[in-house]
Amino acid sequence: MAEEKRNEGIIFVISGPSGSGKGTVMSFLKELYPEAGLAVSATTRPMRDYEAEGREYFFKTREEFERLLAEGEILEHTVYNGNLYGTLKSEADRILGEGSDLLLEIEVDGASQIKRLFGDRAVSIMLIAPSGEEQARRLRGRGTDSEEVIAGRVARAYEEIRQAPSYDYVTVNENDRAKECAEGILGIIRAEHKRSRRMAAYIHDYFPDDDM
Ligand code: 5GP
Secondary structure (H helix, E strand, O other): OHHHHOOOOOEEEEEOOOOOOHHHHHHHHHHHOOOOEEOOEEEOOOOOOOOOEOOOEEEOOHHHHHHHHHOOOEEEEEEEOOEEEEEEHHHHHHHHHOOOOEEEEOOHHHHHHHHHHHHHHEEEEEEEOOOHHHHHHHHHOOOOOOHHHHHHHHHHHHHHHOOHHHOOEEEEOOOOOHHHHHHHHHHHHHHHHOOHHHHHHHHHHHOOOOOO
16 A cells, blocks of 8 residues: 555554454464564463463563563553563564554553543454354353453453443454454454545645645
8 A cells, every 4th residue: 555655653452351252363473464464462370381581472470561561662551461561662662663563452441541641543443243142152162261350351251342332343253264354354454444534644735735
């Protein structure tokens, strides 16, 4: 898209409560839109066996995380299931500094902090399952977790979905349609770049003597 040359990068905050199928949708989105930069967050939660340092997260001790916070190196943070998660300023600066769009895959508390911090430069998208029943079914389908753990996740997902009206967009991940869902998100991204306020430089070219 030629206009991206003069468009500054947009911050897309994508929240998908557990059971929304966010992981699959995000991997399609990364394939469809490789130019965007996905910020790698810091977390104090233990690394899972399929994860790698610096790829899914930067894994930190609580002391390290708290030091980063005190030094102003974390843009937003939250506690989720007893662990700290936060967006690193260095990641955001690097990606936006390249002129790329910044994708933040974070939960609702962090999303509202980013909206407060960046205003119109941030666009929030919530991803949900087609219904509460389906959300719970997907959570259950994961396998070996106890009923208590599942009930906790369902409750947290409901709390997050209650915040959906404060998001700019809500997108439904229909069963077996993750790729279409990612295409829908890409549609939002493309449209946001064409908002008139982001195209002002082009219009200004026509009227170089005006104060616009
Ligand atoms: P998980 O432990 O399953 O990787 O992530 C748990 C939740 O934390 C997910 O909803 C994920 O989007 C969210 N999360 C991951 N990184 C961040 C972050 O930097 N900030 C916030 N606020 N949430 C995050």
